[in-house]
Each structure stands twice: as structure tokens, then as C-alpha cells.
Amino acid sequence: MKNSYFDLIEQSYYFPQEGFDLRDNYLTFHGISLKYLIKKYGTPFRFIYLPKIGDQIKKSRNLFNKAIKKNSYQGRYHYCYCTKCNHFSHVINEALKHNVNLETSSSYDIDLILNLFHDHKIQKSRIIVHNGYKTEEYLRKILSLQKLGFNNNIIVLDSINELKRVEKLANGEKLKIGIRMAINEESQSAYYTSRLGIRHTKIVEFYNENIKGKENIELKMLHFFVDSGIKDSLYYWGEFQKALKLYIDLKKQCEELDSFNLGGGFPIRNHLGFEYNYEYMINEIITNIKNACTQENIPDPHIFTEFGKYTVGESGAIIFEVLEQKQQNDTESWYIVNNSLMNTIPDAWSIFEKFILLPINKWDNEYRRANIGGISCDHSDYYNSEDFNQEVLLPTYSDDDEEPLYLGFFHTGAYQDAISGYGGIKHCLIPSPKHVIIDRDERGNFIDYVYRNEQSAEEMFKILGYNKNEDTEGES
Template identity: 20%
Template sequence: MPALACCVDAAVAPPGHAFAGDSSLPASPFPGLPPATITTAADNSHWSPSLSSDLYRIDAWGGPYFTVNSSGNVAVRPHGTATLPHQEIDLLKIVKKVSDSKPECGLGLQLPLIVRLPDVLKDRLESLQGAFDLAIRSHDYGSHYQGVYPVKCNQDRFVVEDIVKFGSPFRFGLEAGSKPELLLAMSCLCKGNPDALLICNGFKDLEYISLALFARKLALNTVIVLEQEEELDLVVDFSQKLGVRPVIGVRAKLKTKHSGHFGSTSGEKGKFGLTTTQILRVVKKLDKLGMLDCFQLLHFHIGSQIPSTALLADGVSEASQIYCELVRLGAHMKVIDIGGGLGIDYDGSKSSDSEISVSYGLEEYASAVVRTVRNVCERRSVKHPVICSESGRALVSHHSVLIFEAISSSACDDAPPMSAFEHQYFIEGLTEEARADYLNLSAAAIRGEYEACLTYADLLKQRSVEQFKEGSVGIEQLATVDGFCDMFSKAIGASDAVRTYHVNLSVFTSIPDFWGIGQTFPIVPIHRLDQRPAVRGVLSDLTCDSDGKIDKFIGGGSSLPLHELEGNGGNNGGGQKYYLGMFLGGAYQEALGGVHNLFGGPSIVRVSQSDGPHSFAVTGAVSGPSCGDVLRVMQHEPELMFETLKHRAEECGQGDDGGMASAAVATSLARSFHNMPYLVSASSCSLTAMNNHGFYYCSEDDYDDIVADSAGAAAPVGEEEQWSYCCA
């Protein structure tokens, strides 16, 4: 007998025959259904952290900075390949240190959380510099490499200051594309190497150009790169008024470009830069003004995430020819700025056919650039220029990890068992057409015709919905039909096994590139990797928006291997927390994130490797924006809002408990304006109900007097935790 035959009673109408009104019905819809067809327990006996590492490709996209340790937790290798075993940093220990309360020796910060790793940032910068130094020696190149960091990738103060500090021995500089970026770059480079370049890109007005010229007066090695031909007149006029000799570069529109989203700003139709005709006019105008010696830099940009060194070499070769032509025309050229484009391997595939991967490493990239520039210059008998790159994504992506919590999952509930009487009542409540569908479904199950089962199950559900809309059946019967049909689907393996995991995060705020351009990032549980993940899931965020979900993952999957939440996670039932990490997101995500649904950014900590017992020290910590902070972004005034609500609470609470209830409301409101908008469990907040009025407050020392003076004793919220908008 087919496997599904146990789901129905053989006394049902003979195969192929089902008649409306037939009373020969099974006593139970699924007697004897094997449990294995419904649930499958994770078998950890043959699982290991190394298998999890392979499953999530951690070594492929994360090497040499991330690994899985023997405890099954993701660990950071802060110095890359030079990291010693005792220097590895366990991410779960960082989360515990940061999120534990202060009495527990923690910092009391709320998740979501960005963990910044300046040691990783330092290693990335040194590795980039080392790759170019090696290529210069290998190809007997006659000049040097001098990089700049484009601050648009991540304008965080400490990130920029770290890059200036770590890059000082290498004359590493900064690139700005707007007036505020130029101001912060000028300020930071005052503490950097005096030879470090300050590259001024982007569209410019008189104020921007005046700032750049002031930077030269401040002895900063500033280069104004023309993005539009008309910018030259502003540079010439204002430099003469200030008595400053400018250093000028141009951004060339190359014919070379790469396809896909990241190459859309390159090529002849690109957003920025000058054509060869416009460049020639700039040369002639500067020559006529006696300022051709000011023209010293050529800049170009093929596009971000250049997929292969072959495409890179094509673009560098074209630009090198333009550089040599400018030398021939009399410009005092010194620097070729190859722009951005140094990609990273987000999915570990090392593929040139993917927009989120590249087929080369740092050394291959540097070698292709140096070799190509040298070959062109040698053929043209031109002195080798200083090579500059604006490699932002490759510098900062690895040093930042976003950690967030899965708070619940939408596990499918099994249909409740029905007694023979309940089953008979259920059948009698169906119309003749629906009852015929049920009998046909039962007969098809006995014959093992699973496609027919699904067809009749769909018909049965449709007819039940029609009856419900007409008011002829109640919600209990509708739910019973749904459970009945879902049981059939599970038994034949046709049900959707993908669960939705609800995460304490805003995709729009913290991973905007996923929502905006479909960019995928590595997302991995940061612990329990010594256990086999038994569930596949998608991630749904807190926002009231259907786009607030993550349902595409590296490797092309539409779901992610996950573990069962223990006690349904940190939500009801007080289960163990389940933490996920989004990696390689250190570039652009923080700068691009918005405040959809008024969810602000995450808390941030800086963690450095140390010789302490846990191998790390938290050197800086900032709580995420409060409710009041995000309200101010939208021009609201939290102080006035609080006074309005406090006054209303006093009006509504007159005569109740001597005004103590309204005082408790005011206290709770004040706290809410200062708390982050993300969810925390009530037990971790020490929330307490007061006087059964339904108002809650955080029972901290500051509010002990209010508790003591309350008319009624404080009562606990309940044994089950409730998720609320309040502070941890």
C-alpha cells in the first residue's frame, strides 16, 4: 500500500468512486501517520564546526579574517594570516560583554550591534600597500604606490582617523566628494603624513573649490580633479585671487567599461569625467594661461567590483596612453589615479561572472596595474608615474560585522487531532461539493496519487473559504480544513519547509544595498556551528513593509540554513538567544541607511585584540540612536512632545492614587524617548506592572521612589516575556 495510505481509512469509498452524501467516512483524518513524515530532528552526532564552515563558505569569503572555532562560534583573526591561535576573538563573547547588564560586568548596550575591528582595518591597509610594493619590486617599476581612502565608503570618524594613522608610514591619503567630506578629510590629514594626497572629486561650486585651495594654503597635498570642464574657470579665477598655485587633475571618460550595475558609471556615457575633446581644451586653456605645470594628475574609474584583471588591464592601458599623451602635450604629469574598482569576494566563489565576486586577489590586482602602466610608459619613453588608487570597499568591508538577534520563527503548527465525533461533525458541515472533494482526496491518497491529492486539497480549501465568506461555516471549521489539507501536504513532502525568522533589525537602515540593488552579503549564525542546522529560513525585519525581508543569500539560495530556536528564541518562553552576523558590510551600508519606520542605526563598539583572558578589549562603545534622536531627524521636537503627553497624563490621572499613576506614565514616556526603538524582552528590561493600570516602567534606581510610593504593590508582568519598545 502506498505510504500515504495510512493517512486515511480503507473503508472510504472504493478507489475511483466517491459520491456526495456517502456516509462511509474515516474515523480519523490521519490515523497512524508516521512521525518522521512531519518532523526531522537534527542529528549532531556526525556534525562539526568544520562542516558548518564549509556549509556557509566561511573560509572562502571570510579568509583570512573569520573562522569557526572549536566551540562552534565564529571567531575573528584580527591580524589575518599572522594571527596566532591565542589572539583569535570569539564574536559571541563580544556580544555577551556588550549586551550583558552593568551589574553583570557588561556594557548594557542593546542590539542590533556593529562590531568594528580596527586591527582588521590595519591589516587590510598594510596588505594593499604590501601587494603594490611587491608588484613594484617584481616589475622593476620606477616610482611608488600611494593610495587614498574614499571617505564616502564609511565616513565614521574613527574609521577615517584610523586609516590616516595606519596609513601614515605609507603616505596614505583621503579622497573627498563633497564639501563636508572635504572638511573632515582636511581635519584628519592635519595629523597625517604631509605627503599624503587629498584628492578632491565630485561636482564642485565656488565654495568647494575655495575649500580645496585653502587646503593647499594649509600645506595639505591637495589635488582638484575636474569632473566638468567649466570647473576649470572657477579654479583659475579663485586661485589667482587667493594667490595659490593649484594642483589640477582631470577625470577621463574611458571607452573601457564593465557591464552590470557596478559598471554603470563608467564608459563614454558615464556620470562623471571629461571626454578626450574636453581634456584637450583644458590643456590648451592652461597652456594659454601659463598654468600647464599645474596639470599633474589623471584620474579614471572603470566601475566598482571590477570582476577580472583582464578588464582592469584594458582600462589601465587606455588611461596610461592618455597619461603619456598629456606628457607629450607639455603637462607636468606626476600621478595616475586608477580610481576604485578593487573588488571583494562576497560569496567566496572567486568568479568573474558574478557581480558579488572577483576572480583575483590583492597581489594579482596590483601586479596587473603596475605591469600595464610600466609597459605603456616604457613604449612611450615616459617616466613612470606615482600610482594612486581609491580602494574603499576593499579596505573597510571586512572590519565591520553587524550582529542581530532572531527573536521568533513562524513554525507551522501541526493540525490538532480530532476525535471521531469531531471528525464526523467536520464532515457534516461541508457542502456536498466540498464533501466530494474530501472523499476524492481520501481515495487518491489510498492509490498513492499525490498530485491528485494536492488538487483535491486545493479544491476543498477553496470551497471552505467560499462557505466562510458566505457565513455558513465558522472560523473553527475553516482552521480545521486548513490543518487537514496541510497535513496531507506535509505527508507527501509538498509543503513549504522554509520558515520565516523574525529578526530584531531594519533592513532599510542596516542593509540598504540588499533592498536597493539586490546586493547579497554573507549572513551566518555566529554560534551553535557545532550543531547541524535543521531548518531553512528567510529573515523578516521589524518594519511594517513587505520589502523588509532577506530572501536571497550568497550562492544563489532563496533560504538560509538555520538552527531551531531554543524556546522560540529570546521571545516568549525565555529561550536561548540566537545571534546572526552579516559580514563584509563595512562599506556604504551605514552611510546609505535611512530611518524607515523610524528605526535608527545599531549600537557600535570598537574591539581590539589584547592579551587579556578573552583576547580582546572594547576600546569604544556608543548606543544606537534613541527614539528621540530619530524623531528629531524628521523635524519633531521630543521635548515638546513629552510635555504634551505628560500634561495629558496628568489630566487623565486626576484623582487616581494621588497622581502616582500619571507620574508613572510620565516616567515611562520619558524613558521611551531616550530608548532605542528596537525590541528587547521584558525580563531583560526589568519591566514591572504598576497598579494594574497597564502602564510599565523600567525599575531602575532612579525610579525606586515612585515604586515605593505607589498605592499598590508592584506585580510581575507574567512568566512569559513580552517584547516591547523599551531599553535594555
């Protein structure tokens, strides 16, 4: 009996499944022939399938609105896209077509907002949630955005010191602010409490001593983000309940507080057996908030989410060709692909992130266990069953085959470009620092000079596909 790769997949998972199917024994992605793309572009290549972005946004909105209706919830749901997840103009433009609000995380993100504004992609009324560590430059740019007329800026304080710094720069100007609650990490973490945000036990006191009664400062939002994801686990619900209780305590002190921000962390499909009940989780979130607020006799807050990976992750993929198979001992065989995994899906190497891995062709062949290796000379440039706690089984092939084996890593649309520094962009658009060379002359005196200055916002935007507008008003 032949045990083909197709039999394996069909017996192990529901297949075909959302986005994945076979046509003439070649894999398709959302109905698109990958064979056609390989023929047209050659390998390796990465691609992004834009319509999936809108589908994800609509799905989340629909489920939140359904739960809101079911629970007679009085607050509204606001979908924000977390730009750091994928800053490319084609991605952000696609998300904006679905009227998302935006969440920023660093200074150059404000230049990005200005770019979008000058390109008539957003209006001044768009809600912009400013997260992340606030450098002086970041704060100045946020305030300049406000001067330009953006009247729905919410500055989420990441630390107690940020308030004094922003007040000084704002010089009496009205500010809408949020407070980020620092979460406790999961038990396997290397530390107990996140560095991001303010200790939850200090927040009410901080509000009463530093914000209450100030006419120009409105506390609008409480923010928390469980970065290991919104999961139906004791840990997630523990942090959620802590944040909810804090919201209620703060609301009793602060009339203008009206928004509860859950951050990001909605999961995506990273293997074919992935099961997650989005509808159940969203309904539980809304029901819990509703019940707690009704019990305490306070109004239901507006709900904000800042989904990054969920918005764009499932749109992306990268396709490789297997260059060679190597049997290195009796049990271990390697498939060497024609690029580097460290360079193209860095999260697999650095944080053991799983992606959906599927062959594009040869589904009728038998299967075998394989390690996948990149062509860099780095020992860590691999993907295998050991590290990913998931069998890496792929079709066998013969070296005499006319057509090589093609492999795809799917759902790679989030973070991978920024973290791998695609073309010179950087994670959170935090620029490469100045590069200084130090040498000594013949007499032994040292000499130093700048090889390259800090990367500019314009340099990054060129790579990201934005039109540079020379006379951008409001830039500081």
C-alpha cells in the same frame, strides 16, 4: 546521518578561514568571541574591528611595492583612503596611523580635513585628492586649505566647466589639477557612459586649449575609476587600456603630468567562497603600465589608488537575534531578526550587495533554507537566496530552545552607515537640505516657514566623533 550546519560549511568552503573560526561551537571573528560581545552588549549591535584596517592597507602597499620592484618600475605607489566610505573619526584615525593620503568628495569633507589638521592627525604635506562634483562652496574650501599651506592638494576636474570656475576663484594662485576620464559602463548598465568625469575623446583637446601654457596650472594626474571593480575581465582591462593610452597621449603634451590614479574598486570578501588574486591583479596593472610607457619612451607614472570598501569593509559586522520563525507555505520559512535590514545594511536592499552571513551559534543543528526578514513593516526588508543568487542556509532551531539563534552579517564596514544615515550623517557628507513647511491660514492664504535649516558640518562631525575646535583658522 545528521547533516549539521557545520558539515555544510566545512564541505562547501575552506573553513576555518581568514577571520572566521569556531570556539566551543560559537563563531569567532579574528579570534574575538562573538558570544562574549553578545552577552556584554545584547543584540542588535554593530561593531568595527580596527586592526583589520591597517592589515588591508599594509597588504595593498606590500603587493604594489613588490610588483614595482619585480618590474623595475620607476614610479611610486600612493595609497589614498576614500573618506566617503566611512567617515567616523576612529576609522580615519586608524587609517592615518598607516600614513595614508586622503581623497575627498564634497565640501564638508574639507571641514573634516581641517578637523584632522587641528587635532594634529595630519600635516599640511599630506596629499589630498579632491574628487566629486565641485560646488562653489567645495572649491572655496579647497582653496582655503591651500591658503593654509596644504601644498599637495590635487583638484581632479569632474567636468570641463570646473576649470573656469576654479581659475576664477583662485585668482592666479598656483593649482595642481587632475582630470577624471569618464568610463563607459558595463553592457547591462542603464546608460553607456558615466556622468562622472570628462569624455575621454575630449581630454587631449581640452588640455591643449585650456591648460597648456598656463603658468599657474599644473596638470599632475589622470584619474579613472571603474566602479564595478578592479576585475580580471575584458571590460575592466578595456577601460584600463583606454585610460593608459590617454595618459600616454597627454604625457607627450604635458611635461608635468606624472600620476595615474586607478580610483577605488578593489573587491572584498562578500561570501565564504570568494577568490581573488590580489597579487596577480596588482602585478598585471604594474606590468601593463611599465610595458606601455617603455614602448612609448615616457617615464613610469606614480600610481594612486583610492580604496574605500577595501580599506574598511572587512572590519565591520552587524549582529542580530532571530525573534521568530514563520512557515508561510510548504517551502518558504522566514527568520525574523530584531532590527531592519533596510536600515542597517541598505546596500543589500538597494543594490543587492552581498555580505557574509553566518550564524553565531547552533552550528551543530541541521540546516534549512530561510528568508531573513526585518521588523519594519516594509515588504522589501528582507534578505534571501533569490535576490542574492546565493543560498541562504541557516541552522534550524526549536522555539523551546533556551538560547535564541544569533546571526551576523559580516564585512559591512563600508558605506552602510552613511547610506542609512546613521545618527543623521549622510552619504558623501552632503547635508540634508533646508526643510520648508507650507500651509494655508483660515482665509486660504498660504504661509511658509523654515522648519529646519540645512544640516551643518558641525552637526555631522559631532556624530562622527570629531572634536569641534571653535577657532579653526582657514575655514571659509
